[in-house]
Amino acid sequence: MADELFDAVDVIRGKRDGHELSDEAIDWVVDAYTRGVVAHEQMSALLMAILLQGMSRPEIARWTAAMIASGDRLSFGELGRPTVDKHSTGGVGDKITLPLAPLVAACGAAVPQLSGRGLGHTGGTLDKLESVPGWRASLSLDEVRAQLADVGAVICAATETLAPADRLLYALRDVTGTVESVPLIASSIMSKKIAEGTSALVLDVKVGSGAFMKELAQALELARTMVDLGTDAGVRTVALVTDMSTPLGLTAGNALEVRESVEVLAGGGPADVVELTVDLAREMVSAAGLPGDPDPADVLRRGAAMDTWRAMVRAQGGDPDAPLPMARETTVVPVPADGVLTRLDAMAVGVAAWRLGAGRARREDAVQAGAGVELHAKPGDTVRAGDPLLTLHTDTPERFERALEALQGAVEVGPADTPVTARPIVLERITG
Template sequence: MEIVDLINKKKYGGVLTNEEINFVIENYTNGNIPDYQMSAFLMAVYFQGMNSDESTALALAMRDSGEVVDLHDIHGVKVDKHSTGGVGDKVTLVLAPLVAYLGAKLAKMSGRGLGHTGGTIDKLESIPGFNVVLPLDQFKQQVNEIGCAVVGQSGDIAPADKKIYALRDVTATVDSIPLIASSIMSKKLASGADAIVLDVKVGSGAFMKTKEEAIELSRLMVQIGQKANKKVTAILTSMDEPLGHKIGNSLEVYEAIETLEGNGPEDLTEVVSVITGHLLAHAGVSKTSEEGYLLAKDTLKKGKALPNFYQLVEAQGGDVDFVKDKNNLLGHTKQFVITAEKDGYLETVDALNFGIAAMKLGAGRMKKDDKLDLYVGLDLHKKIGDEVKKGDAIVTLYHNEKGLKDAIKLISESYVIGNTKRTLKLIEETITEWEL
């Protein structure tokens, strides 16, 4: 078998066998296939696509290129969730203690932020002492004891995906749905969970800009999960404006605590409740996802899962007293307030630009080795559809001077106040394996 023959086969629209895909992944990971040939292969896939069998084979080959986590000694059904990335997405921070309180087991491996999307691991590290690196035995023991753990993704998980993604980034093949789906699912399948809910963001602040693209990606990821004998549900959620009000690492922890207290933003509470409902159904805690949703929403409203958040922080070495006074999470930054110049309604928000503005302040990375300022970011005082009066605060910037001028300019150009009261549809669609 030769790589040039497989490039040629895919170039003309041929369907690759499992054996052929395994050959490509194994030999590229081992250094037997050079970057220039792998680049040609990826471009052939970009133009010709892959069917669900090929995409599944690709995901499994990348999964098997490294460590596949064995969670069998965690009691009960192990659940997990994954977001395709957005602005202000602090769902995991709320969902982990909520799921644990309600009796399911969440063993979560998360990533760091890059570009305009924030990373759960960076957010947790804004809590002094919080340890995101746990030995596997300790990770599993913690899930057994308190129902959840959130750690950084091991470098041994899907190394083929890391190597291929770096190549996709410089060969203009990032936006290929089979490659995106296989990349995401290789890591999720390697993480060992029995049931997974995928939060697929769609809109101006998401990688998937249109509902049609998001549905195509979601269906393919659910199919891959089904073929790999995992319970997978995909939920399409709006990212036409940031999720919640706060963007930035410590600020998002603050808002997560607010939500666990029962005082969180409606959109964040809703998204967390919907995802939790499906996880509870998969875990057998509730009979249906609808029943699980109602249970989750009621639990949040009554603040019952907040002690589980403190328990998570304590278990991973974080300073519980620090987060119990959540104002500590606002840090010692300076503040700059952008106000409305006229009356009306907030009609549109460019979520992508808000994420970029937070990054310019130091909340996000342009390159993987950039150092973050964990206490800067944005607080959006108005959501789409809200009434606005001249002089009302629209956005507060928490800053330490870095990037302030650029962020102010970007934000000022990224929202529209008009005469129309708009309503966003938060949950666009849900795709489950039995609907395929």
């Protein structure tokens, strides 16, 4: 693309002044930035203008298409069975991908789940799975295709050739205060998912204290924007907006969450994790158009999803029978008073798990496989003073103090007769 056709400053001014960017300007600026022609400070200014002025639906669609065009676009049409993927915007204790991918594969779909690592208080799927001895995240495209054909599900790291523009823009947004822009969030997520080549996509958009989106209106805007992007790109897309005011399940931390996921696959596990896994699986089965209309709840009960999990772990070098890592040190946070637990803040639990070593502050940081927080009660449960409420896990006990600081004010216990209205997990459903 001829660089003399556009000037970065003119593109910045146009968006700064509230004008809609042309298709040609969007194509040029994304491509030129990826090639190093547009400077970081110029793209930073454009991202801030987008955050302040917003983008129209056609602009967001074109911006997403330009990021997809910066790299490869995969296709799995040769597999002989429909492909469907799921993406979550992230939350505390959100281990749903682990039981969900093998469950949907056991229903008859191919699930190419290209995942990421955690940053801050939300855990990364790859970090969780790397607590399984021997398991590896990096696969070649040929290995991904072979595993999808043989097992039906793969969870692995995205290749560097998928939407490379997004990697550059993601890093820039993180340091320029432009992360919160809905058009930029939506295009970042959807460029990778569309480039991944799946024919159907189910989105889990979290809302609440432990989610990136704190308010329902904001989460609904993001969900609608992403569903529109997928639909416009020819991908059957549906979004569930789900609650993240309380941690999901009873664990937050890498090996702790793997252990809980295996419990779900074995027919047990916390009710909220089972409920959301089955809800999302039903949406994925429907979006994939699987013959026979299999019910994921029945497939889970029969144990077929566990068989697929074990095959998936083995295919990536892991040992599904090996003991999972356990932290060397634990400390218990007691229930402060008799009564009913009325609040357990998801963000506080996520930050505590992060400070214990389960997460990272920078992308290059290592994580502790066994670190995290174990919950012994959830809001609505009757509790007694002095009983265990939380168990903190870490290899480095000097981390306990800061983790406990994060939990200050996170717990509320009301009188025994306090009514606690359970918030539904799925708050809204958005379709194209």
